Amino acid sequence: MIKRLIVGTKYYFGLYPPGRNVHVLPDDVYLVSYPKSGNTWTRFLIANVVYPEKNPDFSNINALLPDPEDMSKRDLARVVRPRVLKSHQYFDPRYPKVIYVVRDPRDVVLSEYHFSIKRRAIAEDYPLAQFVSRFVRGELNHPYGTWFENAASWFYTRQGHPRFLLVKYESLQTGAMDEMGRIANFLGISATPERLAKAIELSSADRMRELEKKQAHLWSSTRETRQDKPFVRSAKSGGWRVDLPETGVAEIESAWGGLMREMGYELAVPSLIPAGMANL
Amino acid sequence: MLAHVKYAVKYLLGRDQAGRDFTIFPDDTFLVSYPKSGNTWVRFLLANLLHPNETVGFANINRLLPAPGVSSRRFLRNLPRPRILKSHEPFDARFRKVLYLVRDPRDVAVSEYHFDLKKRYIAADVTLEEFVKRYLVGETSGYGSWWEHTVSWIGARQGNPRFLMARYEDLLSNPIPETGKIAEFLGIRADEERLAAAIERSSADRMRKLEKQQADQWTGTKNTRQEIPFVRAAKSGGWRETLPAHCVEEIEAAWAPMMNFLGYELESRELNNKTVPAWVRTDQPI
Numbered sequence: 001m002i003k004r005l006i007v008g009t010k011y012y013f014g015l016y017p018p019g020r021n022v023h024v025l026p027d028d029v030y031l032v033s034y035p036k037s038g039n040t041w042t043r044f045l046i047a048n049v050v051y052p053e054k055n056p057d058f059s060n061i062n063a064l065l066p067d068p069e070d071m072s073k074r075d076l077a078r079v080v081r082p083r084v085l086k087s088h089q090y091f092d093p094r095y096p097k098v099i100y101v102v103r104d105p106r107d108v109v110l111s112e113y114h115f116s117i118k119r120r121a122i123a124e125d126y127p128l129a130q131f132v133s134r135f136v137r138g139e140l141n142h143p144y145g146t147w148f149e150n151a152a153s154w155f156y157t158r159q160g161h162p163r164f165l166l167v168k169y170e171s172l173q174t175g176a177m178d179e180m181g182r183i184a185n186f187l188g189i190s191a192t193p194e195r196l197a198k199a200i201e202l203s204s205a206d207r208m209r210e211l212e213k214k215q216a217h218l219w220s221s222t223r224e225t226r227q228d229k230p231f232v233r234s235a236k237s238g239g240w241r242v243d244l245p246e247t248g249v250a251e252i253e254s255a256w257g258g259l260m261r262e263m264g265y266e267l268a269v270p271s272l273i274p275a276g277m278a279n280l
Numbered sequence: 281m282l283a284h285v286k287y288a289v290k291y292l293l294g295r296d297q298a299g300r301d302f303t304i305f306p307d308d309t310f311l312v313s314y315p316k317s318g319n320t321w322v323r324f325l326l327a328n329l330l331h332p333n334e335t336v337g338f339a340n341i342n343r344l345l346p347a348p349g350v351s352s353r354r355f356l357r358n359l360p361r362p363r364i365l366k367s368h369e370p371f372d373a374r375f376r377k378v379l380y381l382v383r384d385p386r387d388v389a390v391s392e393y394h395f396d397l398k399k400r401y402i403a404a405d406v407t408l409e410e411f412v413k414r415y416l417v418g419e420t421s422g423y424g425s426w427w428e429h430t431v432s433w434i435g436a437r438q439g440n441p442r443f444l445m446a447r448y449e450d451l452l453s454n455p456i457p458e459t460g461k462i463a464e465f466l467g468i469r470a471d472e473e474r475l476a477a478a479i480e481r482s483s484a485d486r487m488r489k490l491e492k493q494q495a496d497q498w499t500g501t502k503n504t505r506q507e508i509p510f511v512r513a514a515k516s517g518g519w520r521e522t523l524p525a526h527c528v529e530e531i532e533a534a535w536a537p538m539m540n541f542l543g544y545e546l547e548s549r550e551l552n553n554k555t556v557p558a559w560v561r562t563d564q565p566i
Contacts, residue, residue, distance in 0.1 A: 004291070004294075008288055008291050011291070012288065020300070021300070021301070090371055090372075090373050090432075090436075091370055091371050091424075091428070091432045092370075093370055093418060093422075093423060093424025093425070093428050093429075094422075138373070143373065143374065144373065145371075145373030145436070146373075148436070149371070149373050149436040149437075150373075152435040152436045153370075153371040153432045153435060153436045155435075156431045156432070156435035156436075157424070157427070157428040157431045157432050157435070158428075
């Protein structure tokens with residue numbers, strides 16, 4: 001009862017993070033991805049293009065590109081419009097304009113594994129193969145569905161829509177200038193190549209690592225986690241080829257191969273492709 | 281202010297409407313559909329299957345097959361498990377076991393138009409053509425467009441053993457085997473006799489009679505225009521008579537790939553079975 005009173009009071013004054021129930025405004029843009037798919041990197045990239053004068057870093061990134069799960073309803077209502085918000089939600093029909101960042105699930109699982117250790121969700125010696133099975137079945141301690149459900153729910157509903165932009169993490173790495181040009185264009189920002197190059201430079205893995213060393217205690221996602229494990233880890237693609245056991249690769253591909261191939265991820269075991277929704 | 285206080289008291293007692301925020305249990309099953317796709321009919325079917333000794337009607341359907349959108353958190357928490365709950369949500373990862381009911385979007389458009397008139401969601405002078413324009417872009421419903429809804433569920437869950445898709449049209453034309461499939465999916469043991477009895481008790485005629493007696497006792501019909509019925513045609517293909525040809529064309533042009541996938545024959549022959557990948561759909565309205 002007391003707990004309900006406290007929750008109720010916070011609710012009344014809008015002092016709670018609304019999460020999925022965020023009040024969507026018609027000029028909002030949502031930067032959406034499954035967790036561990038380069039969302040934070042893209043957040044830095046966008047912040048450095050849109051708000052260069054704010055010198056984006058871990059101490060102010062939550063204010064510049066707010067996360068409705070990490071900012072109170074009251075503060076969200078005060079963010080200067082048009083807002084660019086960060087989200088890990090699966091399909092939400094209310095989001096009017098969406099940048100969806102997708103990453104190879106074979107890399108996502110590795111990143112999620114290391115992040116889970118950092119957050120003390122699993123022990124350091126937790127078997128990777130077992131973690132992969134949980135990842136495929138969607139048994140992780142977050143509410144965003146499986147990689148497949150999250151990606152499919154956005155991709156199949158919105159792909160081709162002029163207010164939906166699909167960005168591959170891998171393309172951001174190999175062709176950052178082009179991809180950032182597309183993103184700036186989608187956001188309606190006319191950014192010079194110099195401004196884009198500067199934003200990319202300021203969001204490099206090396207710079208983010210340096211910032212993390214100084215500011216890990218200032219950011220909600222790194223505070224109170226194991227400080228011996230970095231948040232900005234390899235920041236590379238294709239790490240699964242070395243680190244993911246063959247059985248894990250096969251497990252992911254046999255579950256989600258259809259969508260992976262539709263999104264341009266080459267399969268290691270092509271014979272495993274299940275029927276996807278490619279014909280829709 | 282008074283409304284705020286009223287809500288605060290309800291919240292404290294756990295009697296506020298749960299909406300999307302309620303505790304979901306791993307053994308829950310959800311009956312999900314886009315609005316106006318036969319959800320209430322199937323709720324009656326299931327309630328009659330599950331409670332053969334009760335008289336299922338509009339007055340008690342919210343208790344027998346609850347809808348989180350209109351029930352309180354406390355009521356939902358105290359229900360005997362495993363629960364079967366009704367929902368109109370587009371893809372929701374928290375729903376682990378889902379019976380997904382789908383209906384021809386051309387019929388859905390007509391049904392939703394009449395329902396929105398009944399509910400006074402739209403003014404009495406809004407035409408069907410005007411309505412369909414907004415329907416196509418998902419502006420007539422808080423659950424997204426028909427395309428987004430069906431694609432989000434079927435795209436994310438088709439092939440999953442805990443996902444069953446049922447077509448409204450098949451339930452109409454072939455009720456016993458189709459209801460049997462659903463009963464099996466839900467783990468309800470029902471022989472043909474019991475299936476037939478449940479179907480009979482959920483017939484459109486019977487539901488119309490119940491609506492006449494109980495319209496003031498159900499959230500879906502209370503305080504709505506009583507001259508427009510909730511249980512309307514209860515048929516499939518009604519769009520052929522009522523939906524203007526250019527509206528049919530617009531719906532088919534926008535959603536042909538999914539309609540083909542679901543086996544709905546299109547008037548525009550050139551769109552029939554034209555399988556195009558989702559991402560080259562340049563025809564989608566903005």
